[in-house]
Amino acid sequence: MKAAVIVFPGINRERDMARTLKLVSGHEPAMVWHADMALPAGTDIAVLPGGFSYGDYLRCGAIAARAPIMEAVRAFAAKGGLVLGVCNGFQILCEAGLLPGVLMRNARLKFVCRDVYLRVERSDTPFTRGYNAGQVICVPTAHGEGNYVADSETIARLEGEGRVVFRYTAPDGALAPEWNFNGATNAIAGIVNARGNVLGMMPHPENHVETALGPTDGRGLFQGLAEYLDRAA
Amino acid sequence: MKAQVTVTLKSGILDPQGKAIEGALKSLGVDGIASVRQGKVFDIEIADGDRAGVEARLREAAEKLLANTLIENYHVKLIG
Numbered sequence: 001m002k003a004a005v006i007v008f009p010g011i012n013r014e015r016d017m018a019r020t021l022k023l024v025s026g027h028e029p030a031m032v033w034h035a036d037m038a039l040p041a042g043t044d045i046a047v048l049p050g051g052f053s054y055g056d057y058l059r060c061g062a063i064a065a066r067a068p069i070m071e072a073v074r075a076f077a078a079k080g081g082l083v084l085g086v087c088n089g090f091q092i093l094c095e096a097g098l099l100p101g102v103l104m105r106n107a108r109l110k111f112v113c114r115d116v117y118l119r120v121e122r123s124d125t126p127f128t129r130g131y132n133a134g135q136v137i138c139v140p141t142a143h144g145e146g147n148y149v150a151d152s153e154t155i156a157r158l159e160g161e162g163r164v165v166f167r168y169t170a171p172d173g174a175l176a177p178e179w180n181f182n183g184a185t186n187a188i189a190g191i192v193n194a195r196g197n198v199l200g201m202m203p204h205p206e207n208h209v210e211t212a213l214g215p216t217d218g219r220g221l222f223q224g225l226a227e228y229l230d231r232a233a
Numbered sequence: 234m235k236a237q238v239t240v241t242l243k244s245g246i247l248d249p250q251g252k253a254i255e256g257a258l259k260s261l262g263v264d265g266i267a268s269v270r271q272g273k274v275f276d277i278e279i280a281d282g283d284r285a286g287v288e289a290r291l292r293e294a295a296e297k298l299l300a301n302t303l304i305e306n307y308h309v310k311l312i313g
Contacts, residue, residue: 058298058299059301062298063298066297066298095301102301102303104246104247104304107249109249109250109253149246149247150303151303183247
């Protein structure tokens with residue numbers, strides 16, 4: 001696994017992400033500055049971490065989505081390269097048009113920082129092969145703008161094509177408004193693009209990977225990715 | 234030349250900030266507020282040119298960055 005973590009000014013989760021990638025895959029990821037024009041040769045996954053790129057000015061992720069490195073990320077994705085965006089990274093991917101829809105202000109206006117439950121909707125993606133379909137995982141979340149919105153046609157297409165990969169649910173996997181804490185359409189927490197090589201999700205799997213720090217449910221995502229990429233290599 | 238680009242949420246898009254402001258205005262006793270939607274105003278100075286050309290550049294700015302046209306409408310106004 002040769003990961004490239006994209007570093008935008010104002011993000012704050014890039015070291016958590018790099019630490020997890022190293023811990024799980026054994027390989028140190030490259031840290032790539034937003035003003036760079038290219039990803040390191042041999043990169044097999046580009047990761048956009050969480051934080052507050054450009055202070056969330058204008059709209060979350062709007063300015064980062066137009067940074068020089070994003071042209072390289074776009075070209076990489078177009079060739080089938082894996083791209084993972086977490087939290088602000090998800091917002092950036094939407095603003096860049098690599099994923100449909102937009103992340104709006106949480107419906108109850110509160111920044112929510114706590115563990116949440118996600119139902120893994122499918123396990124046949126490079127990102128979720130470390131889980132079973134229907135499995136519920138517990139991972140932390142920390143955002144004020146995670147309310148996924150798209151027009152009804154887009155939502156119907158995402159649902160019809162099975163592109164919703166994570167949903168906010170109760171611990172037993174049941175859908176309920178009180179567990180959809182940000183008001184996201186259809187409790188959507190993570191989606192993939194049509195080709196299935198770009199994933200955006202609001203919660204932070206990279207923060208639940210070590211027993212010393214609590215649950216390790218986030219590990220499956222990185223473990224699955226590492227195995228997938230090592231097998232492909 | 235000076236111009237103003239106004240960006241507003243499309244109708245039907247939930248605007249929790251507007252709702253909160255609406256509630257606050259009602260609690261302040263400001264009468265007759267039916268609803269509030271929050272938007273953004275960009276005051277822009279732009280090199281002079283013919284009006285059509287300037288307007289086209291501002292529309293490009295709005296389409297490329299100032300507005301997310303999935304959820305927002307924009308309006309360009311040239312101010313002399």
